[in-house]
Amino acid sequence: MFGLGRRRRGAQPVEDEEPFEAVEPGGGPHDSAEAPPDDVERLDLGSVRLPVPEGGQLQVEVDPTGPVRAVHLVTPVGRLTVSAFAAPRSSELWPEVSAELAEQLRKDGARVHTEQGDWGEELVADSPKAALRFVGVDGPRWLLRGVAAGPADHAAECTSTLYAVLNETVVVRGDEPLPVRTPLPIELPEEIVRHIQQAQAQEDGGGQAPPQA
Template identity: 30%
Template sequence: MSTVFRRRRREQPDQAAEQQASAAPTRESGPWDADEPHPETDRIDLGGLLLPHNPDFDLRLASVGDQNVGVVALYEESSLQLQALAASKSMGLWDEVRAKIRTGAKDLVEQEGPYGPELIGEIAGEGNTTRKARYIGIDGPRWFVLAMISGRAALDENVANVFLDFIKDVVVVRGTEPMAREEPITLRRPNEQGAETVDSQGLNPFKRGPEISEIR
């Protein structure tokens, strides 16, 4: 059997090289699509999103009603909210969503970021307060990820970079079922699958956190 194995390796070097190339990521960073080549690391499985481990984060599921539609990461007096939405094959959502956000929050300006156009400025907080916020949109294959960084990280690049590194290793599991445009890709609690992975990494148990407002 070893002779056959050696012969096949000699006869098919190009095929082996092609297989290795096809398994390599085609982009430098994510968010990745579950069906495209991406770095294989141990991630927290929330169903629609696979999240990298960061023991410094306090992670919480965000909900609208009884539906889990996003995740919140708390770190260094800052928060990162992530929400994944269904999109069409032919058209991204960020241009449209960005216009909606600017309509609802007047004190935002556009800037160029690692993923292209971003929004940054002040948004309404609790009561009559305001808070700094930075909106980042990433269009993917049939999905869209909206990230909102608020608090200290909205202005402190050192803290923001920790969140950006987190975003770059997220995997989106869109699935094959039909979904309406802008429909949230729902998440599940990790204790439904793989809760022991979360505990073994020293992360706080997921609990219901602040709601992510609907952007429709």
């Protein structure tokens, strides 16, 4: 997985005075304070509430020490990853982060260019393993990053699915002061936690683990 980008040396937490208003095409993603009273079914992961595309499956990366590292939505056209990070109150973080990501991707051997998408400038990368698209949305004290990864011949469909997910995502920033770029914590529903524990117990016992949640 690619990281959010390298922190600049000497970077400090930022709590600015004047908030800015991010452009939200189509209405989303939504801050939890202004989430619409709709009937969209979302998976509650603590810091983000995600709609799951039809035919999508949840894939969870768990750190060996316990915390959830990432949650992916595996769809028939590719894998989607949506993550939220702490951000400044009065300036955009995505332009800086996307420039660092582009540099990192090129060092990893990918061909990278930018395109204008639904929420501004996006990164598009072709790597030996997959076609990648990185979308960033700056919100009130948060940055939401979406990544679409899949075969090149499904890139357009994968991008469209990512847009649909981002447009209906709700970000729960919370009031806790956090250093800029800190990943907002992911909390799994109890049912999924039990499923992971059962799978790990079967693996430890030499049995065959059940399919992914």
